[in-house]
Amino acid sequence: MELSDNSSKVKIVASGLIPFAFVIIMMAYIFGPGADLLDLGVPLPEITIEKVDFHDSEIQATVRNTGPIPVEIAMADVNDRIQPAAVEPDRSLERFESALVRIPFEWNEAEPYIVGITIGDGTRFEKEIEAAAPALEPTLDLAIFFAIIGTYVGIIPVMIGLLWLPFIKKISKQKFHFFLALTAGLLFFLAIDSIEEAVEVSNESLAGSFNGILLIATVIVLSFLGLFYSGNKLVSRANSSKIAKPVAIALMISIGIGLHNFGEGLAIGAAVGLGSVAFSTFLIVGFALHNTTEGIAIAAPMSRGKLMIGKLAAMGMIAGSPAIFGAWLGGFVYSPFTSIIFLSIGAGAIFQVIIVILKWIRDEGDITLSSASVASGFAIGMLVMYLTSILV
Numbered sequence: 001m002e003l004s005d006n007s008s009k010v011k012i013v014a015s016g017l018i019p020f021a022f023v024i025i026m027m028a029y030i031f032g033p034g035a036d037l038l039d040l041g042v043p044l045p046e047i048t049i050e051k052v053d054f055h056d057s058e059i060q061a062t063v064r065n066t067g068p069i070p071v072e073i074a075m076a077d078v079n080d081r082i083q084p085a086a087v088e089p090d091r092s093l094e095r096f097e098s099a100l101v102r103i104p105f106e107w108n109e110a111e112p113y114i115v116g117i118t119i120g121d122g123t124r125f126e127k128e129i130e131a132a133a134p135a136l137e138p139t140l141d142l143a144i145f146f147a148i149i150g151t152y153v154g155i156i157p158v159m160i161g162l163l164w165l166p167f168i169k170k171i172s173k174q175k176f177h178f179f180l181a182l183t184a185g186l187l188f189f190l191a192i193d194s195i196e197e198a199v200e201v202s203n204e205s206l207a208g209s210f211n212g213i214l215l216i217a218t219v220i221v222l223s224f225l226g227l228f229y230s231g232n233k234l235v236s237r238a239n240s241s242k243i244a245k246p247v248a249i250a251l252m253i254s255i256g257i258g259l260h261n262f263g264e265g266l267a268i269g270a271a272v273g274l275g276s277v278a279f280s281t282f283l284i285v286g287f288a289l290h291n292t293t294e295g296i297a298i299a300a301p302m303s304r305g306k307l308m309i310g311k312l313a314a315m316g317m318i319a320g321s322p323a324i325f326g327a328w329l330g331g332f333v334y335s336p337f338t339s340i341i342f343l344s345i346g347a348g349a350i351f352q353v354i355i356v357i358l359k360w361i362r363d364e365g366d367i368t369l370s371s372a373s374v375a376s377g378f379a380i381g382m383l384v385m386y387l388t389s390i391l392v
Contacts, residue, residue: 047063047119168296187357191260223349227348227352
């Protein structure tokens with residue numbers, strides 16, 4: 001009887017593995033002996049100029065081969081004038097391999113430049129820089145500067161938003177549902193904002209071979225599913241543990257907002273490093289006002305539990321402090337790929353939190369989620385975020 005069971009398990013495992021074996025054989029044939037048979041067109045070379053840095057009397061371009069075939073860098077130009085250049089480590093690039101092109105050039109700060117790279121077959125690729133700015137060097141003063149900026153746009157606004165908690169704590173159940181729906185509306189706007197920023201980075205800086213839109217969609221779905229599973233586990237254990245349900249939900253909201261603010265910090269750090277925006281006091285004030293509403297999103301669920309100042313402050317730090325780390329990463333080692341990944345994770349996390357909030361409203365009696373308080377709260381939440389975003 002036992003032998004029969006073992007034989008049955010072996011057959012099940014074998015029936016599952018055999019198709020995979022045939023898939024591997026098929027792919028090995030396509031990329032091996034069958035490659036010539038299926039080669040119906042001419043593969044075109046493609047390189048991406050991922051980053052341009054301006055140093056003393058030198059322009060440095062980071063170039064990556066993002067096409068299907070190997071390429072060789074032939075020459076470089078600035079504003080259509082050929083310049084001598086050194087390529088490190090060498091001029092030949094295999095697929096996805098990168099190189100640093102160093103161009104001796106006396107550039108002027110704030111002037112626009114177009115850096116061009118020509119490969120062996122004569123194809124030229126270029127990247128336009130709106131305003132040249134010195135490349136940032138990692139120093140303690142600059143790290144402190146980014147920390148202060150991150151505190152202004154991340155931590156302080158969220159902490160100010162948390163001050164609405166005593167007011168929300170004293171309102172009726174219907175008005176409480178209004179604020180929960182308001183929270184969902186605020187977060188929904190943040191998720192759309194994250195996706196828009198990710199698409200913008202993808203269009204401007206990410207190579208087409210990475211399929212930016214599909215990358216964004218994939219990361220959003222994966223982060224949503226992962227956090228949806230872990231979030232449900234956290235909430236389901238809340239009743240049987242020391243963690244209260246409002247605290248568990250507020251923690252998920254804080255994590256979602258924190259991921260969004262991390263992406264926001266990446267954008268700020270990169271903007272300072274590239275000198276592509278006028279980084280003024282007005283911009284900081286706009287971000288700060290916009291992010292104040294994020295504190296309300298955390299305060300709403302916490303208002304139905306005991307007033308815990310320590311946990312509330314911790315939530316504010318979880319939501320706001322990632323802006324500092326994002327600014328450091330964006331300013332010192334900016335990468336369009338990582339920016340898109342983090343912005344997409346933030347969007348997926350926020351969608352998951354919205355589901356949790358709406359489920360909470362349903363559990364409290366508003367089964368159809370169609371009451372005036374829910375509809376108006378969601379709409380006003382989005383409207384508030386839109387109006388504050390105009391200042392940014």
